[in-house]
Amino acid sequence: MPPRMMPRLIMVAPAPVIEKPGGLVTLDKKFVEGMRLHCEHWPGPFSCILRRGNEAMPFGADFRRADLCFDLKLIDAKAPLSAEMFANQDIVVLSGDSHLELLPPRLIQSLQAKVVYVVEYTLRTRLQTAALDRGRPALKRLYSKLWLFLQEIRRKRxxxxAAGLQANGYPADMAYGPLNENHLLYLDNRMTTELFATDEEMQRRRARLASGAPIRLIHSGRLEPMKGAQDLVPVALMLARAGMDFTLDIYGSGSLHDEIAAGIVQHGLSERVRLHAPVDFERELVPISRSQADIFLSCHRQSDPSCTYIESMGCGLPIAGYENLMWATLLKRSEAGWSAPMSDPEALAAQILALASRREEISDRAEKGLSFARQHEFEATFQSRMRQLVNTL
Structure with missing residues (x-):
């Protein structure tokens, strides 16, 4: 196929970038890996627009722009998007979560290219996040709420x-899917085929649980109020007071780290609850989850599509968590765990405590979760998204 007949794709990505002399840029290594996948699966030239403004990057590396498999374009941090940026393109992929990328309908319809939006947060989740920011004065929080409602009007328009929509997670699909006939639901995660729990690992876990060994709880993620991390120690304390034989390993960092560490010591939980620094997902967290845990403890209060759900299920772990809209819907479809009322650590602890005498159920739900997660493994999910883009042409 002649080069110009090959479909051209351009994406505006939220990834950080640092521009350097000599044609060098610092990019997140995982981002570059993701871009390589786009280059492999898109049947034509691929470009990406990034916004300047970053000064540091924890997991970055230097790359020569000429060596990248995609054409990298840089714009200022707050620069508005224009029709000129998308000239000679066939597909434009934009983030529906960024107010800077919510184009007016007239501009969208005037473009030669087809516009496809990707979204994962709902208005409800945005409002929850804003409400948790107690450090801001009440008047500013009220202004933020009004601003969010105004952006939601722009978002829906x-x-x-747009020519298409990709919704990450059930809440986003339920909220926005009806707005666009060409919409795709997907469950984002990092579980490639080789990362899933093996049959042998599942059998060993089942045998261990049947033997009456302590139930091993695990939690990983950002230790922040919006993630419900403040409920981890209260749940563990209630289990300990009820006499349950368990352990809880917490992996993560965040503003609640010191509070959690102090709570573990204050309540005499040091022999049961261990607080760890964040670990590499593929090399450490996945092997630990597959071989050293039985249940993932989720105190997540928001309805965003946390990839932790599918990733934990893929490691053979059923989930005990609050019934936010995402987990409530995923639980109904996968039967991969249990739920408790929102923000009720006592109810969540009671749910886990009851499992001490229903260990076969833990193993059965783990199997269901693993089976469900395999249907949404990374490669298949990515290919379905690329297929939708091709079909939108």
């Missing part, structure tokens, strides 16, 4: 005018 853009989604209706």
């Amino acid at each position: 853009a989604f209706r005018a």
Whole structure:
């Protein structure tokens, strides 16, 4: 196929970038790996627009722009998007979560290219996040709420005018899918085929649970109020007071780290609850989850599509968590765990405590979760998204 007949894709990505002399850029290594996948699966030239403004990057590396498999374009941090940026393109992929990328319907319809939005947060989740920011004065929080409602109007107009929509998670699909006939639901995660729990690992876990060994709980993620991390120690304390034989390993960092560490010591939980620094997902967290845990403890209060759900299920772990909209819907479809009322650590602890005498159920739900997660493994999910883009042409 002649080069110009090959479909051209351009994406505006939220990834950080640091521009350097001599044609060098610092990019997140995982981002570059993701871009390589786009280059492999898209049947034509691929470009990416990034916004300047970053000064540091924890997991970055230097790359020569000429060596990248995609054409990298840099714009200022707050630069508005224009029709000129998408000239001679066939597909434009934009983030529906960024107010800077919510184009007016007239502009969308005037483009030669087809616009496809990707979204994962709902208005409800945005409002929850804003409400948790107690450090801001009440008047500023009220202004933020009003601003979010105004952006939601822009968001829905853009989604209706777009040629397609990709919704990450059930809440986003339920909220925005009806706005666009060409919409795709996907469950984002990092579980490639080789990362899933093996049959042998599942059998060993089942045998261990049947033997009456302590139930091993695990939690990983950002230790922040919006993630419900403040409920981890209260749940563990209730289990300990009820006499349950268990351990809880917490992996993560965040503003609640010191509070959690102090709570573990204060309540005499040091022999049961261990607080660890964040570890590499593929090399450490996955092997630990597959061989040293039985249940993932989720105190997540928001309804965003945390990839932790599918990733934990893929490691053979059923989930005990609050019934936010994402987990409530995923639980109904996968039967991969248990739920408790939102923000109720006592109810969540009671749910886990009851499992001490229903160990076969833990193993059965683990198997169901693993089976469900395999249907949404990374490669298949990525290919379905690329297929939708091709079919949108």
